Structure formats: C-alpha cells, structure tokens
Amino acid sequence: MAMTEENRWRDLFSSKNAPSAIALSLGVGLMAVNTLIAITILPSVVKDIGGLNLYAWNTTLFVVASIIGSILSARLLSASGARNAYLVAALVFFIGSLFCTFAPTMEIMLIGRAIQGLGGGFLFALSYSMINLVFAQSLWPRAMALISGVWGVSTLIGPAIGGIFAEMNVWRYAFGIMLPITLLYALFTYRILPQKQVENTTKTALPVVQLILLSAAVLAVSSGSLSQDVRINILGIVTAVILISLLVIYEPRTSAKLFPENALNWHSPHLILFATISLLVIGLAGDVFVPYFLQILHGQSPLASGYMVATAAVGWTIGEMLSASWQGEKIRFAIVSGPAFMFIGMLILLVMLPYQSAGEWKIILPIIFGLGLFGFGVGFGWPHLLTRILQVSSDTDKNIAGSSITTVQLFATAFGSALAGMVTNIFGFYQPGGIEGAVSSSHWLFLLFSIAPILALLTAWKSARITVVK
Numbered sequence: 001m002a003m004t005e006e007n008r009w010r011d012l013f014s015s016k017n018a019p020s021a022i023a024l025s026l027g028v029g030l031m032a033v034n035t036l037i038a039i040t041i042l043p044s045v046v047k048d049i050g051g052l053n054l055y056a057w058n059t060t061l062f063v064v065a066s067i068i069g070s071i072l073s074a075r076l077l078s079a080s081g082a083r084n085a086y087l088v089a090a091l092v093f094f095i096g097s098l099f100c101t102f103a104p105t106m107e108i109m110l111i112g113r114a115i116q117g118l119g120g121g122f123l124f125a126l127s128y129s130m131i132n133l134v135f136a137q138s139l140w141p142r143a144m145a146l147i148s149g150v151w152g153v154s155t156l157i158g159p160a161i162g163g164i165f166a167e168m169n170v171w172r173y174a175f176g177i178m179l180p181i182t183l184l185y186a187l188f189t190y191r192i193l194p195q196k197q198v199e200n201t202t203k204t205a206l207p208v209v210q211l212i213l214l215s216a217a218v219l220a221v222s223s224g225s226l227s228q229d230v231r232i233n234i235l236g237i238v239t240a241v242i243l244i245s246l247l248v249i250y251e252p253r254t255s256a257k258l259f260p261e262n263a264l265n266w267h268s269p270h271l272i273l274f275a276t277i278s279l280l281v282i283g284l285a286g287d288v289f290v291p292y293f294l295q296i297l298h299g300q301s302p303l304a305s306g307y308m309v310a311t312a313a314v315g316w317t318i319g320e321m322l323s324a325s326w327q328g329e330k331i332r333f334a335i336v337s338g339p340a341f342m343f344i345g346m347l348i349l350l351v352m353l354p355y356q357s358a359g360e361w362k363i364i365l366p367i368i369f370g371l372g373l374f375g376f377g378v379g380f381g382w383p384h385l386l387t388r389i390l391q392v393s394s395d396t397d398k399n400i401a402g403s404s405i406t407t408v409q410l411f412a413t414a415f416g417s418a419l420a421g422m423v424t425n426i427f428g429f430y431q432p433g434g435i436e437g438a439v440s441s442s443h444w445l446f447l448l449f450s451i452a453p454i455l456a457l458l459t460a461w462k463s464a465r466i467t468v469v470k
Contacts, residue, residue: 011136011139012135012139012142012143012146017134017135017139019192019193019194020082020130020134020135020193021143021146022192023082023086023130023189023192023193024126024127024130024131024143024146024147025127025146025147025150026150026185026188026189027086027089027090027123027124027126027127027185027189028123028124028127028147028150028151028154029150029151029153029154030090030093030120030123030154030178030181030182030185031093031120031123031124032150032151032154032158032313033154033157033158033161033178034093034097034116034120034158034178035120035158036154036157036158036159036162036306036309036310036313037158037159037161037162037174037175037178038058038059038062038113038162039158039162039287039288039291039306039309040158040159040161040162040163040166040174040291040302040303040305040306040309041162041163041165041166041171041174041302042055042058042288042291042292043166043291043292043295043302044166044169044171044302045106045109045171046106048171049103049104049105049106049109050105050106051105051106051107051109052429052430052433053226053425053430054106054107054110054226055289055292055421055429056222056225056288056289056417056418056420056421056424057110057222057421058109058110058113059285059288059413059414059417060218060219060222060414060417060418060421061110061113061114061117062113062114062116062117062120063117063218063410063411063413063414063417064114064117064215064218064219064414065113065114065115065116065117065118065120065121066117066118066120066121066124066410066414067121067211067214067215067218067407067410067411067414068118068121068211068215069089069092069117069118069119069120069121069122069123069124069125070121070122070124070125070403070406070407070410071125071206071207071211071258071403071407072121072122072206073085073089073121073122073125073126073129073403073406074125074129074399074400074402074403075206076088076089076122076126077126077129077133081193081194082126082130082189082193082194083189083190083193083194085122085126086123086126086186086189086190086193087186087189087190088122089119089122089123089126090119090123090182090183090185090186090189091119091186092115092118092119092122093115093116093119093120093122093123093182094119094179094182094183094186095115095119096112096113096114096115096116096117096118096119097112097116097175097176097178097179097182098112098179099111099112099115099116100112100113100116100175101172101175101176101179102172112175121406121410124406124410125402125403125406125407127147128147128386128402128403128405128406129399129402129403131143131144131147131402132390132398132399132401132402133399133402137390137391140387140390141324141325141383141384141387142324142325142383144320144324144382144383144386144387145320145321145324145383148316148317148320148321148379148382148383149317149320149321151313151316151317153317156307156310156314158306158310159303159306159307159309159310160303160306160307161174161177162174162302162303162306163301163302163303163304163305163306163307164303165177166302166303167301167302167303205255205256206256207254207256207257207258208256209250209254209256210247210250210251210254210256210258211258213243213244213246213247213250214243214244214247214258214407214411216243217239217240217243217244217247217415218240218411218414218415218418220236220237220239220240220243221236221237221239221240221415221418221419221422222236222414222417222418222421223236224236224237224239224422225418225419225421225422225425226421226425227425228425228426228430228431230426233422233426236422237422240415248264251263251264252264252265257400258400258404258407259274259400259401259404260393260394260397260400260401260404261394261397263404269388269392269466270389270392270393270401272459272462272463272466273385273388273389273392273463273466274389274404274408275459276335276385276456276459276460276463277382277385277386277405277408277409277412278408278409278411278412278415279339279412279452279453279455279456279459280338280339280342280377280378280382280452280453280456281378281409281412281413281416282412282413282415282416282419282449282452283342283346283378283416283449283450283452283453283456284312284342284374284375284378284416285412285413285415285416285417285419285420285449286416286420286445286446286449287309287312287371287374288417288420289420289424289429289441289442289445290305290308290309290349290353290371291305291306291308291309292438293353293354293438293442294308294309294353294367296434296435296438297353297354297355297356297357297435297438297439297442298356298357298358298359298363298364298367299357299358299359300359300364308364308367308368308371309371311368311371311372311375312371312372312374312375313375314372314375315345315371315372315373315374315375315376315377315379316375316376316378316379316382317375317379318372318376318379319334319338319341319375319376319377319378319379319380319381319382320379320380320382320383322380323380323381323383323384324383326384331381331384331464332464332465334380334381334384335380335381335384335385335460335463335464336381336457336460336461336464337377337380337381338377338378338379338380338381338382338456338460339377339453339454339456339457339460340377340453340457341373341376341377341380342373342374342376342377342378342453342456343377343450343453343454343457344373344377345369345370345371345372345373345374345375345376345377346370346374346446346449346450346453347370347450348366348367348369348370348373349367349370349371349374349446350443350446350447350450351366352366352367352370353367353370353442353446354438354439354440354442354443354446355439356435356439377453381460381463381464385463386405388463388466389401389404389405390402390405392466416449416452419449420445420449423441423444423445423448423449424441424442424444424445425441426444427440427441427443427444427445428440428441429441
C-alpha cells in the first residue's frame with residue numbers, strides 16, 4: 001500500500017502530467033506570494049499613503065475581482081487553450097501589480113488590487129480546471145493537496161518579501177519585485193503548456209446575472225462596513241441577503257449555470273459541501289487584520305508579524321498533506337474534526353491577541369500556535385470536501401463544479417473580509433483607532449467569528465455522511 005501511495009504521488013509529475021502540475025503549482029504560488037506580501041505590507045502602505053478606513057477593501061476588491069476571473073476562467077481555457085489562457089492570466093496580474101507598485105493614493109492602490117485579483121482569479125481557477133480535465137480521479141485529492149502545499153511553501157516567501165521591504169520603508173518594491181517574476185512565469189508557461197485547446201463539451205452562456213448578484217452582495221456588505229453607524233451596517237447585510245436570495249431563485253431558472261444542476265436545492269449534497277467550505281473560509285477571513293494587531297499591540301516588526309500570520313497557511317497545508325491519502329472512516333474524521341481544531345485555535349487567539357504586550361514569548365508562542373491550529377482546522381478535511389464536490393457532480397457538470405469550487409471559496413473570502421471590516425470598524429478599529437481601537441476590535445472580531453466554526457461543525461457532520469461514487 002505504501003508503494004501504491006508513493007507511486008500515485010509520483011504520477012502527478014509523470015511526463016504526461018508534469019507540465020500541467022508545474023503550471024498550476026507555480027500559478028497558485030504566484031498568487032499566494034502576492035497575497036501574503038499584501039497582508040504583510042498593508043500597515044506600511046496605510047502609514048505612507050493613508051486609507052485606514054479602506055483597509056479591508058484591499059482584500060474585498062481583490063477577491064471580488066478574483067470571483068469574476070474564476071467564473072471566466074473555464075471559458076478562457078476552452079477558447080484559448082492552456083498556453084494562451086495562462087498567458088492572459090499572467091499579463092492581467094502583471095498590470096495589476098504595476099498599478100500597486102506606483103500607487104500614489106489608496107484609491108489607485110485599490111484599482112491595482114482589483115486588476116491583480118482578476119488575474120489571480122484566472123490563475124487560481126485554472127488550477128482546479130486543470131485538475132478536473134487532465135488528472136485521473138484517483139489523483140484528485142493529491143492534486144488538491146499539491147495546490148495547498150505550494151500555497152503553504154509560498155507563504156514562507158511572501159512575508160519575507162513584504163516584511164523586508166516594509167522594514168526598509170520601500171514597500172513599493174514588494175509589489176515591484178512581482179513584475180519580473182510574473183513575466184518569467186508567463187514565458188515559462190507559454191513554452192511548456194500545449195497550444196491546443198482543452199476539450200470542453202459543455203457550452204453554456206456566461207452567467208452574467210448571477211455574477212452581478214454575487215459581486216453586488218459582497219460590495220453591499222463592504223460598503224456598509226465603512227460606516228460606524230450600526231443601522232448602515234445592518235442595511236448592508238440585509239441587502240446582501242436579498243441579493244443572494246435572488247441568486248438562489250434565479251439560478252435554477254436559467255440555462256446559464258454558475259453551479260452544478262440543482263446545487264442550490266435545500267437537499268442537495270452540493271449545498272452542504274459549499275456551506276462547509278464557506279463557513280471555514282469566512283472564519284479564517286479575520287487573519288487579514290492580524291499583522292496590524294501584532295504590530296500595534298505586541299510590538300512586532302512587519303517581517304515578524306507576516307511570518308506569524310503565515311503559520312495559519314502552513315497549518316492549512318500540514319492538515320491537507322496529512323489527510324490527502326486517507327480513505328474511509330479517516331476521511332470522515334478529518335472532515336468533522338477540522339472545524340473543532342479551528343474553533344480551539346480561534347479561542348486561543350481570542351484570549352491572547354487582544355491585549356497589549358512587549359512581545360514576550362509567553363504571549364507570542366500561544367498566538368503562533370493558535371494561528372497554526374486555526375489554519376490546520378481548515379485544511380484537515382479540505383481536499384476531501386473539494387473532491388466530494390466533483391464526485392457528487394454529473395459528468396456534464398464536472399467543469400462547472402470545478403470552477404464553482406473557486407467561486408464559492410473566493411466569495412466566502414470576500415464576504416468574510418467584508419464582515420471582518422464591518423466588525424472591526426464598529427468596535428473602534430478606525431475611530432478611536434490606535435491601541436484602544438486595536439484591543440476592542442480584535443476582541444470582538446474573534447469572539448463573533450468563532451460562530452463560523454461552530455456552524456461548520458454541523459454542516460461538516462452532514463458532509464461526512466454524504467455517499468459518493470468513485
């Protein structure tokens with residue numbers, strides 16, 4: 001059995017699969033490095049060009065644009081082939097990085113982040129599309145774990161790049177260094193990927209209405225989060241709920257599908273699986289504020305705070321790699337116990353993070369452990385949740401199912417970031433700000449967001465009971 005598992009891992013990099021495996025790995029790595037760079041240097045960016053009230057929008061706009069890119073990626077791959085699809089994705093990402101490098105104001109920075117997000121959405125979703133199209137089903141969990149493994153390794157690079165340049169007071173170079181790297185990636189994929197188009201028998205119209213409703217829902221919450229008036233915050237949430245409800249009503253009535261057939265039906269296995277991954281991702285969304293809290297409350301440098309936050313991604317990766325080859329009851333255990341690990345990690349952060357310290361190890365080490373456990377809980381059952389989404393989909397829905405994974409994950413990230421921005425603004429992040437605001441907002445952020453893994457425990461239990469056909 002050990003030899004079989006080893007061979008299956010090796011199969012990912014066989015002569016047949018190697019070009020696709022390398023392309024999707026490096027593409028995800030590029031987005032991961034950029035994500036951690038942005039999180040690490042945002043406090044320095046705000047100090048230089050202002051825009052503290054728009055802090056959460058750096059993530060929200062990036063991810064909303066990524067949703068658009070993820071939805072368009074399947075059509076880009078079908079129309080252009082793998083080589084040109086990755087070339088377009090890399091060039092769009094390059095243009096966004098260019099805007100961020102030279103942004104004189106936060107508003108221009110947000111434009112750059114949105115363009116980066118579009119390119120990143122292409123790269124991220126193309127990875128899942130390639131898994132479904134070129135790998136045998138027996139390799140899907142390992143391919144999913146490969147993506148997260150590369151993400152985890154990349155998170156060790158992102159904080160280093162962002163932190164070093166932030167401490168040198170030249171944060172623009174952190175974005176600037178992505179420019180030649182992105183061009184090299186574009187040239188690399190153009191040389192190794194095939195020119196021919198990827199066969200795609202599913203020809204459907206673009207789900208424009210659902211795309212508008214989904215994006216508008218995130219933007220409604222984000223817009224409401226800018227105000228400290230609770231009534232406006234509630235209005236933003238209510239508007240988002242209405243827009244999502246309209247999407248649920250409209251999706252079954254159109255031929256332009258965003259999700260697999262009947263995926264939004266109350267008794268659909270897709271809905272339970274989507275709910276589980278959404279709750280896990282929403283719970284994780286608060287980590288975008290952790291570098292700021294670490295620097296303001298615990299005296300950590302940009303480099304140190306970036307690496308501390310990266311332990312969440314490393315924990316996610318360890319969880320995935322540990323469970324990727326599991327079968328049977330072990331899979332069910334990984335799916336159900338993941339939210340419990342996440343909840344424990346969040347409780348540790350709730351206790352240790354919202355207090356001022358001089359950065360003593362007795363404070364910092366529990367925070368690092370909490371962040372790692374936080375991410376581990378998300379990753380532990382992750383490859384099996386995603387694999388089940390593909391397994392419960394019909395053959396004609398496999399392509400839509402692959403792209404819908406990215407769409408749901410990115411939507412949950414954007415929605416979670418917007419909610420995190422709303423919570424922190426209500427509880428003093430921007431006004432009064434400073435130490436007092438950081439203490440209050442960090443406490444309420446992790447207290448309220450601990451609801452997500454509690455709900456995820458319920459949906460994960462149902463997800464683990466879903467019968468799949470292999």
